Amino acid sequence: MKVDVTKKSATNIFDGPYYLNIDGQLVQTAESFGVENPATGEVFAQAPSASPEQLEKAISAAKTAFKSWSKFSYDEREQYLKAYAAELDAHRDELARLLTLEQGKPFATEAVPEVDQAIRYIREIAERRIPVEIVEENESHIVELHHTPLGVVGAITPWNFPVLLTLWKVAPALITGNTMVVKPSPFTPLTLLRAGQIAQSVLPAGVLSIITGGNELGPQMTEHPDLAKISFTGSTETGKHVIRSAASTVKRLTLEMGGNDAAIVLPDADWKTIVPQLFWGAVGNLGQWCVGIKRLYVHSSFRKEFVAEFVDYAKKQKLGNGMDADVVLGPVQNKMQYEKVKTFLADIKANGQNIVLGGDVDDNQPGYFIPVTVVDNPSEQSKIVQEEQFGPIVPIIEYDDVDDVINRANNSPFGLGGSVWGQNTKAAVEVANQLETGMVWVNEIHTQGVDIPFGGHKQSGLGTEQGHEGRLLFTNPKTVLIKK
DSSP states (O other): OOOOTTTTGGGTOOOOOOOEEETTEEEOOSEEEEEEETTTTEEEEEEEEOOHHHHHHHHHHHHHHHHHHTTSOHHHHHHHHHHHHHHHHHTHHHHHHHHHHHHOOOIIIIIHHHHHHHHHHHHHHHTOOOOOEEEEEOSSEEEEEEEEEOSEEEEEOOSSSHHHHHHHHHHHHHHTTOEEEEEOOTTSOHHHHHHHHHHTTTSOTTSEEEOOOOTTHHHHHHHOTTOOEEEEESOHHHHHHHHHHHGGGTOEEEEEOOOOEEEEEOTTOOHHHHHHHHHHHHHGGGGOSTTSEEEEEEETTTHHHHHHHHHHHHHTSOBSOTTSTTOOBOOOSSHHHHHHHHHHHHHHHHTTOEEEEOOOOOTTSSSOOOOOEEEESOOTTSHHHHSOOOSSEEEEEEESOHHHHHHHHHOSSEESEEEEEOSOHHHHHHHHTTSOSSEEEESOOOOOOTTSOBOOEETTEESOBSHHHHHHTTEEEEEEEEEO
8 A cells, every 4th residue: 555655744743544664565454552652651652563474574575675775886775865864854853753752752852853863874874885895916816805785684673762773773784785674662663663654755665664563573583584684772681582583593683782881980070060961971861771871980089069969950950741842851661661760769768778869759640750860879789780770860879999990880791881081081091991891982971973883892782883893794794806
């Protein structure tokens, strides 16, 4: 069936219906599932629930489309991707509105920037190339290193940044000649379904399919012999299941998983000026991001003053429905995560830790709201320090010795990101170089870009996203030896 993707765009509102995107067609399903607005806890839309047979059709169509898409030149694929970015841009406000309704993040300060960043990312990736390298040339032969597309790539994407983290995968996969089947989180399917509808006006059939449904579709993808790669973003425990499931077909994998990122404020830091950066580094998106600051280490010489300043800044930030203009912090995205974050609060209280802000949840109000909570100097062995809270709870932990705090920061099974803050940049960099993480910022936080590699160490992931290194992982190296 063909559907007019421009429906309602003049009013920047799209309220469905929503369809799967398979082989250039928008496809209805026999079953659907409700999508909640986390600010109200109410179901506001129905999303299509794909059957195993429909996922099979999407993979088959992508496999067929790969034959022609992979033969296009980079320049030809660039034009398709830029046309797709232009269409997304034309629908930018309605996409951001959907993102707020299903994810909860504030419309103006977080949803619109996420959509804008994703569109910009597609445009910039479209201009990147992986050239043929001449490895060796002598009088007898030439050795060339080509980077050929893998085939059909499966993407399994999360609910915290559903648009950005999905298009981070789609753009490099497509520009390098692969086709793709995307399964968004069932908590946040709508914005990506709409993006899939929009794709039908510009991309060839089968190149990009968006399939929504329950978690049972994930194993079907990870085990499928016609998917050459899985690019996954989600929890470490789910990532381990992906590894086991993909082993039977020796799939290529890129896994971006959990984190317990430490921020270290050094003794010489001009700490009063960086409180806002550290606050948003920890509590942006209500703390629901893998590279959010999960542990904030502050030197003992100014910890008490720092905590007071941090709390004072936090009190000025309004929590509420993301569609309200003055709200800068939205709800926890789903009930499952809401209940998980509450277990951290219960543990903090049970162990008598010092809550200096927040800590109390009103279960009688609608939606999944947890106030920003600051815990002053909890034990290094406590749950809030050792585990990933993925919510708006910030432990501020005292230290005396820099070598000791480096060891404490590294004492984690995770190694995604971290940050170091101090006026002596050389000394801060020396500390940063000792952190066992895939990414570390010095005197800034969460700066990213298409040419900046991003990936985790330890149990935070396998492989790299973004950067030339990330794009290479959507290809197979192929050595061609040519006799002269």
